[in-house]
Amino acid sequence: MHETVGIPRALLFYEYYPFWKTFFDYLGIKTIISPNTNQKILEEGVKNCVDEACLPIKLATGHVMYLASRADYIFVPRIVSLAPREYICPKFMGFPDMVRQCVPSGTRLIDTNINLYRHRGEEYRCYQELGKYFVKNPFKIRTAYQKSVKKQEDYCSLLKKGLFPEQAMKAVDRHNVKNKGYNPGGPVIAVIGHSYNLFDRHISMDLIKVLQKKGVNVVTAENLPEETMRSETSILPKRLFWTLGQKMLGAAFHYMKQPEISGIIYVVSFACGPDSMVGEIIERYIKYENTPFLKLTLDEHTGEAGVITRIEAFLDMVYWKAG
Amino acid sequence: MRVTFPHMGDTWIGVKAMLEYLDVEVLMPPPCTKKTMVLGSEHAPEFACMPLKLNLGNYIEASELGANTIMMTGGCGPCRLGYYAQVQDTILQDLGYSYKMVVLEPPEKHITELFSKIRYITGNNSWWKVIKGIHFGYSKIKMVDELNKKACWARPREINRGDTDRALESAKQKIINVEYTKDLSAVHQEVLEIIDQVPVDKDRDVIKIGIVGEIFTLLEPFINFDIERRLGYMGAEVDRSLNLSEWINDHLFLSINKKMRSCKESRMASPPYLNHNVGGHGQETIGSTVLYARRNFDGVIQLLPFTCMPEIVAQTILPGVSNELSIPVLTLIMDEHSGEAGTVTRLEAFMDLLSRKKQKKEVLA
Ligand code: SF4
Ligand code: SF4
Numbered sequence: 001m002h003e004t005v006g007i008p009r010a011l012l013f014y015e016y017y018p019f020w021k022t023f024f025d026y027l028g029i030k031t032i033i034s035p036n037t038n039q040k041i042l043e044e045g046v047k048n049c050v051d052e053a054c055l056p057i058k059l060a061t062g063h064v065m066y067l068a069s070r071a072d073y074i075f076v077p078r079i080v081s082l083a084p085r086e087y088i089c090p091k092f093m094g095f096p097d098m099v100r101q102c103v104p105s106g107t108r109l110i111d112t113n114i115n116l117y118r119h120r121g122e123e124y125r126c127y128q129e130l131g132k133y134f135v136k137n138p139f140k141i142r143t144a145y146q147k148s149v150k151k152q153e154d155y156c157s158l159l160k161k162g163l164f165p166e167q168a169m170k171a172v173d174r175h176n177v178k179n180k181g182y183n184p185g186g187p188v189i190a191v192i193g194h195s196y197n198l199f200d201r202h203i204s205m206d207l208i209k210v211l212q213k214k215g216v217n218v219v220t221a222e223n224l225p226e227e228t229m230r231s232e233t234s235i236l237p238k239r240l241f242w243t244l245g246q247k248m249l250g251a252a253f254h255y256m257k258q259p260e261i262s263g264i265i266y267v268v269s270f271a272c273g274p275d276s277m278v279g280e281i282i283e284r285y286i287k288y289e290n291t292p293f294l295k296l297t298l299d300e301h302t303g304e305a306g307v308i309t310r311i312e313a314f315l316d317m318v319y320w321k322a323g
Numbered sequence: 324m325r326v327t328f329p330h331m332g333d334t335w336i337g338v339k340a341m342l343e344y345l346d347v348e349v350l351m352p353p354p355c356t357k358k359t360m361v362l363g364s365e366h367a368p369e370f371a372c373m374p375l376k377l378n379l380g381n382y383i384e385a386s387e388l389g390a391n392t393i394m395m396t397g398g399c400g401p402c403r404l405g406y407y408a409q410v411q412d413t414i415l416q417d418l419g420y421s422y423k424m425v426v427l428e429p430p431e432k433h434i435t436e437l438f439s440k441i442r443y444i445t446g447n448n449s450w451w452k453v454i455k456g457i458h459f460g461y462s463k464i465k466m467v468d469e470l471n472k473k474a475c476w477a478r479p480r481e482i483n484r485g486d487t488d489r490a491l492e493s494a495k496q497k498i499i500n501v502e503y504t505k506d507l508s509a510v511h512q513e514v515l516e517i518i519d520q521v522p523v524d525k526d527r528d529v530i531k532i533g534i535v536g537e538i539f540t541l542l543e544p545f546i547n548f549d550i551e552r553r554l555g556y557m558g559a560e561v562d563r564s565l566n567l568s569e570w571i572n573d574h575l576f577l578s579i580n581k582k583m584r585s586c587k588e589s590r591m592a593s594p595p596y597l598n599h600n601v602g603g604h605g606q607e608t609i610g611s612t613v614l615y616a617r618r619n620f621d622g623v624i625q626l627l628p629f630t631c632m633p634e635i636v637a638q639t640i641l642p643g644v645s646n647e648l649s650i651p652v653l654t655l656i657m658d659e660h661s662g663e664a665g666t667v668t669r670l671e672a673f674m675d676l677l678s679r680k681k682q683k684k685e686v687l688a
Contacts, residue, residue, distance in 0.1 A: 052635050052656065078599055087401035090602040094636030097597045101643045113599070238409050239431065241400035273632040276370035277406050284413050 003134070004030045005110065006071030008063035009037070011056060011092070012079060014165040014195035018155040018172050019148045020075065023127065026144035027134050032071045034063040037202035041066055046300060048102035054269045055203060055299045056196050057091050057098070064099045073108045073133070081117035086243045089274055159222045164208065165199050186215040187318055190255035193267030194244050194275075195222065197298065204267060205304050207296075207311075214315060219261075221251035228254055236281070245278040252282045256289045263292035263318045265311075270299035292317050324423075325350045326444060327390035329378040332542035333467045334567055336499055338394075341460025345448045350390040352381035355545035359384060364659045366414050373546065373628035373658055374539040375407050379414060386420045394444055397428030402602040402633060455504065461571060462507050466498050466514065468566045471551075473518045475562065478555025479530075480523040488552065490521050530559045530677050533615035535608045536626035537634050540657050541565055547626055547657065548666050557674045562620070564589065564611035565604065589614060596640050605633030609640055616648035621677045623650055629658035651676060 005024055007013065017033075024031045034041070037059055045062025053061075067074050076099060079092045087093070096111035103109070112130040116122050124145055131141030151172065158168035189211060197203050198220060208218050221229065229250025233240055240246050248266070255261045266282060268275040279295065286293050294314040296307060325348045328338055335351055342349045352359075355377055363380030382393055398405035408426040415422055425443055430436035445453050470491060477487040494514035501510050532554060540547050541563060551561045565586075572583050589610030590600070597609040612623045625641060627634035638654050645652040653673045655666060 050635065050638050052629070052638065080599065085399070087602075090401050090605065090632035091636055093401065093599055094597060094601040094605065094633075094640075097599070098636060098639040101640055111598075236409070237412070238406070241405060271370050271630045273370070273372070273403055273630055276368045276372075276630065277403055277410050280368040280371070280410050281413065284417065 002030060003072045004032050004070075006032045006034065006064075006067030006074045008060055008067060008074070008076070009034045010060035010063045010200070011095070011196050012088075014199045016152070017165075017169060019152040022148040022151040023130070023144050026147055027131060027140065029134055032067065034066045037062070037200050042202065042300060049098075052271070053098075054091070054272050056194070056269055057095070058300065059200065059203065060095065060196075061099055061102065064103060068103045068107050073110050074103070075110050077130070078111050078113045078115075080113055080115040082114070082243050083116060084119060085117060085239075086241050086246065087117070088243055091273075160225060162219070162223050164220065165195060165222065183212075183215050183217055186217050187262035187315075187322065188217045188219060188260050189263045189265060189318070190219050190251065190261050191265045191267065192221055192248050192251050192255070194248075194269075197267050197269060203298055205298075205302075205307055207265070207267065207307075210308065210311065216315070219255070221247050224251055224254060240278070242274045242278070245274045248275070248278050249282060253285065256286055256291045261291065262322060263294070263314065265294045265296060265314070267296045267298060270297050270302075292321060324348065324392050324444075325390045326392045326394050327352055327382070327385035328394045329374075329381045330355050330543065330545075331374075331539055332544065332567070333471070333495070334464070334542070336467055336495070337460040337464035337567070339460075340463050340499075340501075341456045342394075342444070344456040344459045345445050345453065347444060347446070350385055350388050352385035352388075352390075355381070355543065359545075360659050366418060368410070370630050371410070372403055372631050375403065375411065376659070377539075377543070377546065378407065379411055382411065382415060382422065383418075383420065386415075386422065391421065392423045392425060392444075394425050394427065397426040399429055400602070404603075459504050459507075461568070462504075463498050463501070464571065465568045466507075466511055467495060468568045470494050470498075470514060470518055471563075472566075473515075475551055475555060476560055477518065477521050477523050478552065479558045479560050480525065480527045482522040482524060484556065486521045487518070487555070490518050494518055530622070530674065530681065531562070531620045532559045532677070533562050533564055533611060533620045533623045534626065535564045535604075535611045535615075535623055536637075537604055537628060537631050538565055538570065540626040540628055542567060546628075547655075548661075548663050550624070550626070550655075550670070553667065553670060554674070557671065559674060559677075562615070564615075565607065592617075596644050597637065601633045601636045603631065603633030605637045608634060608637040609644060612641060612644050612650065612652065613648065616644075616650040620650065621681055622673065623652045624673070625652060625654045627654070627656055629656050651680065 007020060021031060041062035042059060044065040045058035048061050048065060049058045064074055064076060076096045078096050079088055081087050096109055100109060110133055112126060114126045127145045128138060128141055131144060135141060155168055155172045158171055163171060191198060191208060198208065211218050229247050232250040232253040233246055240249060252264060255264055266279065268279055292314065294310065326342060327350050330352060339349050339351060359377060359380035362383045363376035367376040367379050395408060397408055408424050412424050425440050427437065427440060441453065474487050474491045481487045494517045497510055497514055501507060534541060554561050569584050572578060572580050573586050578585055586607050589607045591610065592613040593606045593610035597606055600606050608625060615623050625638060641652050653669065
């Protein structure tokens with residue numbers, strides 16, 4: 001039996017791929033990953049979504065469509081919550097049901113609930129359920145889970161060392177850490193945004209590379225420990241119940257106070273619900289800090305030239321401020 | 324302390340009655356207008372959902388009349404409502420309005436948090452009186468809902484255009500004017516008579532439309548271009564999938580009244596199309612559509628504010644439901660740029676489609 005599971009390169013792929021890959025590997029299941037986003041995938045996504053859906057959801061749909069004809073199963077977990085009393089976004093909660101509308105009939109979707117709303121310990125139960133799709137032996141699933149947890153820890157610690165997901169995913173298997181192009185003396189800019197926006201080069205127009213080529217050192221929320229971000233947001237009048245929002249806000253609050261950070265770029269999807277609120281808070285706080293700030297709103301109609309112009313203008317301001 | 328709270332359709336009738344029963348000074352924002360919308364969208368984040376923008380407009384307008392305390396509801400996710408207050412508060416502060424915000428929501432740590440907020444508003448009233456106040460306000464809301472429902476039935480059947488709405492207005496005014504609990508039941512009889520006396524043609528053939536979607540767009544006529552009345556005049560009997568009294572019964576009274584229609588019913592009807600709660604009323608939207616199809620309604624209209632997340636999930640799934648259960652569905656997205664004329668044209672086209680479909684069915688039958 002050689003069944004294959006397709007994993008879309010979208011949404012939480014950049015946060016959890018090492019975990020998922022290890023898990024399926026150990027259970028002896030072959031995985032197929034959709035390629036980097038290309039025009040075709042984008043078009044498939046746009047075609048199969050309502051106009052009002054945000055770009056990340058459209059892209060994820062495109063990736064699922066790509067896999068539909070190539071894998072026996074498609075892994076589209078219903079990610080309800082990744083931390084106690086927090087959520088990701090209503091669209092993550094409905095995503096499997098949304099794509100079910102457009103995949104060819106007969107496509108087998110694995111839509112296990114991942115729901116840690118009550119307790120982080122629930123994670124184990126969720127993966128037991130996932131494992132049961134393929135193997136009967138709960139002990140084997142447990143070992144797979146433990147190995148995945150370990151791998152994920154390694155992956156996260158690489159991110160904390162300053163790597164970005166793509167590099168860290170490679171390094172975590174090869175054990176030789178090669179740091180990204182660091183430019184001594186160059187300004188450090190914090191680029192903050194959901195991982196599925198920043199690290200999808202098609203959506204972000206390769207923003208990080210573009211900045212690096214201009215001699216900028218880039219840091220992101222991924223490079224910070226979770227505790228730092230959580231303690232930063234404790235100044236809010238009310239606990240934020242979106243995990244990604246928590247991360248964005250925590251990272252922005254942290255970086256805006258660091259003297260070595262010369263500016264912050266905040267990347268959001270057009271019409272993103274949670275970020276409309278989180279962004280408002282960031283903008284209102286950052287005014288008091290006097291850190292150069294650029295908000296980039298991206299969707300499928302965003303022109304690359306315009307973005308580059310805005311980045312250049314922003315960098316001019318950063319350099320000018322630095323004197 | 325002069326308390327204000329945001330508009331959402333007829334909600335104010337009940338909330339104002341409750342607060343005044345407890346001798347709290349209430350200052351209502353003027354009804355929502357274009358100006359409210361402009362004020363709200365000027366200062367709110369661009370992609371915030373519409374209720375946030377209109378609330379903000381309400382607060383600004385009420386402040387100019389002298390309100391200094393806002394009472395509103397909140398939540399704990401996944402939807403944005405749970406963070407409205409905090410964002411609105413920073414915006415109002417930046418604009419220089421000094422408001423105290425009292426957010427009634429499930430407490431973070433302990434139920435006493437909620438009690439102390441209620442205490443803040445209600446002052447020295449005994450808890451017993453507070454409960455009586457809530458009951459008083461709620462009774463009014465229930466009556467208004469009942470009247471609206473009857474009006475939806477009568478409108479497409481009325482002999483003289485406008486009779487129903489005239490009756491509805493005068494009946495609502497009577498409810499608004501009630502000051503004592505003891506008068507409620509007499510007035511109840513009276514208003515039912517008023518609306519039942521509208522001359523109608525009982526046998527007229529009408530189109531039946533269910534309205535589903537996000538609660539604010541469903542309940543606030545300013546934002547939905549008075550959709551119930553318009554459809555009524557076009558010859559449709561409209562059923563709103565969600566009423567305020569039902570919402571309160573479900574969410575605040577924990578379904579004490581078992582006889583009332585409940586969101587549980589519609590949520591249960593939403594699988595296999597939508598198998599999980601997605602916040603807001605996304606699951607109810609799907610489930611109610613299924614229920615309307617089962618009840619042989621002619622069509623369903625979904626209302627949502629631009630960028631509303633749960634309803635975008637539902638909107639994606641609705642075409643599948645519509646196909647499978649063969650019930651036509653029209654989705655209307657409301658934002659500060661939606662035009663009245665365009666909306667009316669789409670409603671008319673939808674009505675045409677439904678009546679042609681109905682005729683065909685009748686010919687076949
Ligand atoms: S968080 Fe924003 S970008 Fe992500 S799925 Fe939700 S609405 Fe879309
Ligand atoms: S249900 Fe829609 S309109 Fe209401 S808070 Fe959520 S996103 Fe906004």
